[in-house]
Amino acid sequence: MPHSSRRARKPYHPKRIISESEDGWSRVERTTPSRYGSTPLVDSSLPPVDRSLTVQKLLDEHTRCKQQWANSEARQWLQQLLARQVAEGGWSLDKAVCVALGSPSLSWANRLRSVWQLVMFMDMVEMVRPKLNHANELKLYAQEPRFTSLDREFLQSLAVTVLDPPQAEELVDESTFIFIPCIEWMLELPFMLVAVKSPLYVSSSMHWIADEAERSRTRLTIDFNSNKLVLKQCDDAIAAAKAVVNTHHENNMPETDFADGHSLSLTIYTLKHQDED
Known part of the structure; x- marks a missing residue:
């Protein structure tokens, strides 16, 4: 054998x-x-663009999702939250920036999630608009490297200005409503650094980001040849996440399941008033 x-x-x-x-x-x-x-x-x-889509079809989907969102408990909760936590004198915002929306026109399983997130972003703008502390218009922007030409036409029809990276990172400041539904923590870091003083910031979870950055840092410290720049980014992300939690009210939006199988579950960070701890 x-x-x-x-x-x-x-x-x-x-x-x-x-x-x-x-x-x-x-x-x-x-x-x-x-x-x-x-x-x-x-x-x-990436999957190809769904060639059956048109700007009008995307607008129809947006309208359908908007109607369903309008009747959700999550929207009622969000509306009450923003009305309750607005600073005395109104919201100090002059622009709203949505980052990592995803493409509404690519033929992938989560394509409609992008439409849902856009509906929520735009609705939040409408909620805060009547209580701005100035008469200037609140301008809307969106940045996503996957945007197709059809996405751009669709967003422009909704009065949302499309940005090319890294324009959003350069645009945001202390007067920006920052909306980031889902993104890698390293890519979110530039926005987190600004969000410390932003009146309204929507993200996944600062606790989750801090944990992810801590795990990355632990793995890197084992390797003596680790990139010092990445190590610094880990430290900056951990510090920024903790700073956002310390300077903001942390509000976990109730998870909502919608008819087409999508769910929204985000964290709303509203800046604490000066007289608060």
């Missing part, structure tokens, strides 16, 4: 990796075994 001193190889199971390219587009990759570990191979890129 033949035998060998070689050990049986363990079965290899390829892993899917989603990474960001330099131009901001996502890449779906698989790993393949090599002598020095797993080597990523590009498997596919």
